[in-house]
Amino acid sequence: MNAARWRQLQVLLAPLLDLPAAQQDSALVQACAGDLALLAEARALLAHRDAVPEHLPAALLMQTIADGGGEAWIGRQVGAFVLEQRLGSGGSSTVYKARRINDFEQVVALKLLHARADASLVRRFERERGILAGLHHAHIAHLFDAGSCDDGTPYLVLEYIDGRTWDAWLAEEQPDLRRCVEQFLCIGDAVDYAHRHLLVHRDLKPANILVDRDGVPRLLDFGIATLLAGSDSTVTREGGRALTPAYAAPEQWRGEAVTTATDVYALGLVLYETLSGSHPFRQAGSAGRELLRGLDDSEAVRPSLRCSDRRRAAELKGDLDNIVLQAIEHEPARRYPSVRALADDLRAWLDGRPVAAQAHRWSYRAGKFIARHRAAAMAAGIALLALLLAGGVALRQTHLALEQGDRAQRRAAEVRRFATTVLFDYHEGIQKLAGSLPMQQRLVRDGLAYLQGLQADAGEDASLWRDIATGYIKVGDVQGNPYLANLGDFAGAARSYEAAAHSLARTTADPDITALHFEQARLLARQAHLAHQDTQLELARSRYAQAVALFQQLPGEFLARPDALVEYTDALDFYGDLLSREGQSSLLDAPGARRLHQLSAQLRTDALAREPDNPRLRYALYGSLLREGEYWAGQNDMARAEQGFVQALAAIEQLAAADRDDAFRQREVGVVLTRLVQVRDALGRLDESVDTALKALTLMEGMLARDPANDAIRQGVTSTTGWAARQLIKAGRHGEALPIIQRQIAVNEQRLRAAPDNPDIRFGLSLAYRRLGEQRHAAGDHAGALAAHRQALAIQQELAALAPEYALGANLSLLHIGRIELASGRVAAARENLAAAAQEFERLIALHADAVTYREELADAYAALGDAWRAAPTEHARSAAAYRAAVAIWDAFERDGSLSPRSAEKRAAAAARLPPPARQ
Template sequence: MSQTRLAVLLFTDIVGSTELKSKIGTAEYAKLLARHNELFETGLRECAGAEIVKHTGDGYFVTLPTASDAVRFALRLQTRMKLETWRPQPIATRVGIHIGEVQLMDMAGRADVLGLSADLAARIMSLATGGQILLTASAFNDARQFVNASPESLQGTPPLKWIAHGLYLFKGSDEPLDVFEVGIEGFSPLTRPSDSEKVKRVVSHDQEPTLGWRPAIGLAIPNRPGWNLDRKLGDGGFGEVWLGVHEKLKYERRVFKFCFDVDRLRSFKRELTLFRLLRDALGERDDIATLYEVQLNEPPFYLESEYTDGGNLLEWSERKSGIDKIPLPVRLELVAQIADAVAAAHSVGVLHKDIKPANILIHERDGKVQPRLADFGIGILSDRAQLQNRAITETGFTVLTHNDSSRTGTRMYSPPESLLNKPFTTQGDVYAVGILLYQMVIGDLRRPLAPGWEREVSDPILRDDISAMVEGDPARRVASALEVAQRIRTLDARRLDQKQRQESHARSHRRRTQVRLATAAAIVLCLISLALAYGFVRERRLKQDILAQKQEADRQRTLAQSRFDDVRKLANTFLFDVHDQIQNLAGATPARQLLVQTGLDYLEKLQAQAGNEPGLLLEIARGYLRIGDVQGGTYSANLGDTKAALASYQRALAILDALHGADPQDINSAHFRLVALASVGDVLMASGDTKGALERYLRVIDLCQKLIESDPSDVTARNAQAVGHYHIGRNQIQTGDFRGALESHRKQQQLFQSLADADPGNVAFQHNLASSHNALGDTLDTIGDKNGALANYRAALGIAERFARADPTNATNQTGMAIALQRVGEMLAALGDLNGARDNYRQFLAIVQTVADADPSDGNAQHRLSASLATVGYFYEQNHEYETALAHYRGALVIAEKIAEANPTNTELQLHLAQCHSRVGDMARVRGDM
């Protein structure tokens, strides 16, 4: 009987046993052999699942469950053999380990093994010297991920060492075999096996530097004091990627990318050059991974880059139970941010060529999920002048060929033109982002793009976008990665536009139908008139009937006008008077819901009957603006429905545009038109459509300037102009234009200051002045001027305190003061005044808690409380007050789970929830709870 199985094979043999027998005699040797066998079999019994297949007299052939079991056993055996007192002559054993398939047979009642794998295990063992453990690649690579300590019997626990010796060609074999060794530093041989008549080492001179030391769990990283290897993250043709952990600062982790291939060492140098160019040209970016350290002048060669707690996109999604469990808006925003990073790289001539989930790191902090593009190892540079202009040495590019340019990374993400060996262009990266977008939309990061993929994407706009990105002809593909990001972020606006076009088409169809019906009705009336002509004798009675009908129609018209006026008056009172009384009232969310539901009904009835009356149309437009504020406006308590708010604002803007066209001199409609434009811009900005928002804000500035030129005393236009500069500054910050943002925010601060100085009693001007100080402070903080930021934050706090004390029940005033306290606290912490920061944070959190408790159904207030708890928790974490930090993070998580469940499509809430989970997990690990 025989059976075949995959097994971990371990061969041992006593070195020089024949000569030893001759030297000390058979009897003495038998005693040594018995002790050797006792040590061997005792050790083997300590390893569950180990099995002796064959005892060869001077050695053993055994199978073990795993490669790590085999290495641990071999290390214990060699240690015990070395520590044993052997008399009259010391003996030593050698070990060979291999993983492979063998056939176990019963040969006349005696167990035996057959197969090439058994031969390889025996050959690798024969290369070893006494006390040495040699392995083939599969066993070596498996074991070093799990074996991290020397046997307990050694004092001082000397470290293990894992070594690659290179290729050896055995006599009678066509293919050389990679040989590796594991041993204890200062105890094991750890020497290269010698050549013999039966085996020769076949390693070229230029391959020597890439051999020797190999990474393994628990090892110290050469030339990086304090850094140890934690686990293997992956491998490739170049070598391996490992996670390093600082031995003292356990939360400090880095990625170490080791190169063991002399040909791929050029790609390491190329990646270093590209990282230097990106950092020099673009500065530090949150969406591109950071390179910290390199060692390319001596082995082991490695690049050291940042590690994110989320791991790569695949790992992060698996921890979230699959990418399909992440809300679609969150997935889409992640792709948009990756497209931003790709566009930034393209702007300085860097092409990535290997965009895929494994090369996208996920960083979670403060309620946000930030993807970071990593691994530019096979990237290329399309514009060498970028290096020359910055005096960066062209390391790794000296042998770049046409084939290098066309070669790409993972096949699933490679563009079709790469199969034709055409040069790689920016369109190749766009293609890869298109594949990633497809996978994110369908919720499967391992699904390739195959014929019929369109059936899996139900959204027609997304389907068209993906199709344009993966177009086979690069010339017809989406023009740039920047356009990809813009398309994703304008999805909602494009869906709304498509819906409006469809509705317009439907209305046109209805009008055509009505015309046809009216024509038919006219024909019928003509026929009736002809028939009546023949009934001249009944003329008097008909005149009487017509007179009666006219009188009834007049009566109905009068009654209808009276009802219309009643509805108009009720709508005006309900939308403006009631809203103003509940706007800042805590606990008013149910009232807001009723206001929206009833108010929309009133407005639709009014608009249907308003005709072309300008005064009434203006009131309707104002009503839609108020409804939009309550649905999802960005400056007061609301219901959080930004889509509905955008629709209401746009309906108001359409009415106001029509009024302005009919009477350009009407100042009232002009002022409300500014409000409507800014409101649309605010909602687009909050939804991530920075381009659409910027277009509206620029229109506001342009319209304000025209109004001010016409009437320099127009305070409303001057205020709106300042607000416009404020929003443009926010937009510039989001797009990375910090200098432009600083100029915009300084301009808006000066404008608001002049308005507040001219009318100190104007509450709105004072609020705007405080906001302008905050905006300017934020921008100064972003560019590194923290003292300037603190001065502006304190100015804003002074204004906020006056309003909060004057009206303690006003939720908006209280929230404004809380935000001001938070900013001051953050800046004090950044400047090292921890006691001052802690005091500000406590006051800030107390106010936010009070406002949220007053109205548990206010989604904005609850979100603000959760985010505030997380912010304060992060402050305590940074100051190593982990217990207090964990308590705050847990409080934030409880609230975040509730509000995220109630708003599954809100991207910001879902990102905040993910961050809360991450921070609670991190703190629990720091405390040892997990």
């Protein structure tokens, strides 16, 4: 062909390219206008339109690169085998046919991994090969051995199977539907067998199923994906996931725990393709990314609709459609609970019995829609949700009135499932998102209405009451669980928890006693959180103690489940936090708190060793790292404290980075940064501490901008502004501190409008005024400083009766006021305030022996009082008495080894002002 002819052909063909094949030829004939040679040539071109693939087959590129030394292996000895022939290569390995050298005749498939052989991979091989080699099943290709070559390259020795892949078998044999299902069941049985040996395949796909020369399907590579994926640290695993895109389950994409349900999903996809002839999410020519998008957004089309063979489509419609769709549900919990259950349903179909899989209900679909389109649901979904809930309630009531016995029972179960969908799954999804608060408020309101409706008809159904309780706990969490993303409505949360308690009281006949105790324990822990938040500390203590006792009664295997373990260890932690709360001598039990925290840390560490990628466990362990830092900070060992906080920071930054949507965890990053500010300050690294504080503030403000109504983030902002301002003032940058303090006051006032009586928030506002006072003082504005401290004092005095730390706070304000009066030359006022402060500190410290940390402030008060009397020539005796009292306190610090360099300086200054002994 010459260039001119090719141009001529192009002109002819170009307009036809987008036509359907059927019209193409007639258009071509017409265009050729009788030029038969041209027509023949054009037809020849069109005949091979797909001979060149759209993309370079990835395998070719892989092989090219992998081949660095690929061929060099032929003829080499690996273990007891010599490599004879290369069978194929992929991204992770090259497979050779190999023959045993001695002993007996044996041909195997030897798989050389492209992985770097680090020590941990080799160790895992040693450990796992025994387990894998113990799998004996007619439909599983046997793994004989695993090891590593002299140069460290790991290898697997597998049974050699002379056969073709599942896909090839399907294409070449064209088996009918029954035969497909029967063969598929062989694979299902193999997977079920392995699951009962506690092994998950996690890389099931047609390429891993070979049909041998006798037509027997054999499954390859059991346990190998697990073996390989485990070789990575958590970090790289999240970066590059070990999965085959077309067959990976949603939880694999999300980097969550892989379970037997993951294999159910992959088997479901294989079944889908086997029955319908096409992959549910793969469009012609779509690349990996589109496939992923398909997995995220779209519900799989019923296999019968994807099937081009009309007769087969009719056979698929109904039961087989339902079976396949149930196997490939997005949420693992909605799939068949086991491969066995999937296989049972397929056998039921073969036998013509009814199958368990059901078509989706409308309500379920709608709930699912909202869950998937989380962001869009913020706007459009609210109305839909309301409609759903209202509709659901009405529907249920009508039906309950009309139906009796079994039908009513069934109806109730269905309604319950619906409620569970809306309240749990879907809330999990939205609660993390910035800006989701209005949606959550709506959810709370409608959820409560819904639960109340359900209560009215619950009768004596114990498990329904338990579900209602679970629902109330969930709603309470959204309203005001102080340790989760919440709406800051603590009173509402208390009411919901109370309703949960009432519901649980109706479940005395619950046959599932473990589930009941678990709910009771969770509820008690939450009620304790609220009591703690509301400074009803004794009540909090007794509830935590009850919760922990209940958790500890649960069976060990139940508590080992990550969700139960997290609830339990959280209760341990928060109980420990309460016991280490300062300013509460009746409760303070530092060693007890430490034991609780260490127990919790140990349980979490052990659980993570079993399930290293579980994000909830990782988050829980972060909590333990944080408390480790807190503990050492409390022990005044700031170097170790810094170490703990730096570890905690790394852990939470990793978690936050893995899920940028998760506002609550982003906020935690700010919390840890704040603790580092304090520790670095104590270590005397002022510049670093200022930088850390500003970093924390920037982070929190960014989060609040994205989610302006979130109280937990507002609280984070007030805390970080406080620290940033404090450090700036300390570093002599009080000018920069002023706008930050104004911001701190504004955000606190905003929080207070939402919860006017909350003592912690009111105290927080008083601390903001104190900061302002310090800033004004540093700027030389004594009048402004006094005004600010007086504002702080007024709030603190109202709170003083509630808890010693508020009383101590008020006293600290007195001390500040006295010092400023002194600095402004109003000596009388200064004396009055300082004497009152010293007296009150003495009283509080005597009353609450654990308020010992305030002895430093007491010494300060005495020293300042000494200064105040020293101004008057006739009052030297009073002045000296005050100085001596201050020096005595610092001396005591020195004796027990806790005298800081700064206190030593202050002591020297006070001692220098004492009159010489001779003149006394």
